Amino acid sequence: MRNLGHIFRDIRMDKGYSLKDIADGILSVSFLSKFERGDSDISLSKFYLLLERLNITFDEFSFISNDYNPTQVETLMKNVRNAYENNNINLLYKLEQEEIYKWKKYNFSSHRYNSIMISALAYDLNKQLELYQEDITLLNEYLFKVENWGFYEIMLFGNSMSILPIESIITFSKEILNKTQLYSRVKKNKEKLIRVLLNTIVYCIESNRPSSALHFIISAEKILERHSDLYFEKVKLLYLSGIYKIISGNSDVGIVMSNRAIKIMDALGDINAVNNHEIYLRKKIVFSNTANPN
Structure with a gap:
């Protein structure tokens, strides 16, 4: 990886800014020049201010500093x-x-x-x-230990739900809003968080925990009220809210809600999603009719 100062200088010059343009009010021109040459280090707080002045995000700078390649975690997850x-x-x-x-x-x-x-x-x-109980225990211990969850912990929990007991899923999901508060303004964290809550709703439905499912439906609704751009998540929540209605004995309303979500998926051309959600909906309708015969 190249020296951060050298990378910063290349970006600054590419954008046409002078040293004075970027340094003004943050640090001296001479100190910024030393940083760009690799002769001085700079505090993280000052570095973030310089990036803002340069109109570049930290993620963009990291991508450039990694020679325009994704990080190891990003490559692994892909x-x-x-x-x-x-x-x-x-x-x-x-x-x-x-x-x-x-x-x-x-x-x-x-x-x-x-x-x-x-x-x-x-x-x-x-x-x-x-499955190895040692692995499940190790994962549980790590997630409990970390007080402030970043993207990595949200990803780790969300992708490991299938091996965790429903009690752990519910416990972590109830704590997740508190655990992610420190990084709540990071957009990709918020997107991953809401998808974890949606998966939690599915696990609660499959484990016959309707009251817990409702709790997370309400939590997800509150988050999505503040994020008008999360269209997929809103459609998925509409669908799951309909499924919740069906298993709770309000089939007529639930079927309408879930079908409305499926129609949106169809309009967007996501045929696989349409087929999978139609199959799951039919299964829940049959189950509801069996459990609550007229």
Whole structure:
């Protein structure tokens, strides 16, 4: 990775700003010049102010400083997502073993947690795979220990739900708003958070916990009220709210709500989502009719 000062200088010059343009009111021109040459370090607070003056986000700067490549975690998750979406358990196993190898080689705990997350996704595809209680316990302990969840912890929890007991899912999901408060203004964290809550609602419905499902529906609604751009999440919540109505005995209203969401998915051309959600809706209607016969 190149020196941060050199990268900053390249961006500044590419945007046509002078040293004085960027330094004014933040630090001296001479100090900024030393930073750009790599002769001086700079505090994080000052660095963020300089990035704002340069009209560039920290994520953009990190991307450039990594030679326009995604981070290791981003690359891992892209590969994991592709394997999961294509039901490629062999590739998931390969990625899991690579993370275990890195953990043993570098003794860095995140690689261990990554391997558990990948095994959880594989288990979600094939419930015949073996689970290790040691892994579940280790994951639980880590998530309980971390007070302030960033994107990594939200991702880790969201992708590992299939191996956690419903009690842990409900507990973590109830705490997640408090645990993520420190990073609540980070957009991608908020998007990941709401998707975790949506998954929690599904797990509550499948575990016959309607009161818990309602709790998270209300929590998700409050978040989405403040984020008008999260269209997918709003459609998914409408669908799940309909499913909740169905399993709670209000089938007529629930079916209308869920079908409305499916029609939106259809209008957007997401055929796979339409088919999957129609199948799940029919299953819940049949279950509701069986559980509550006329």
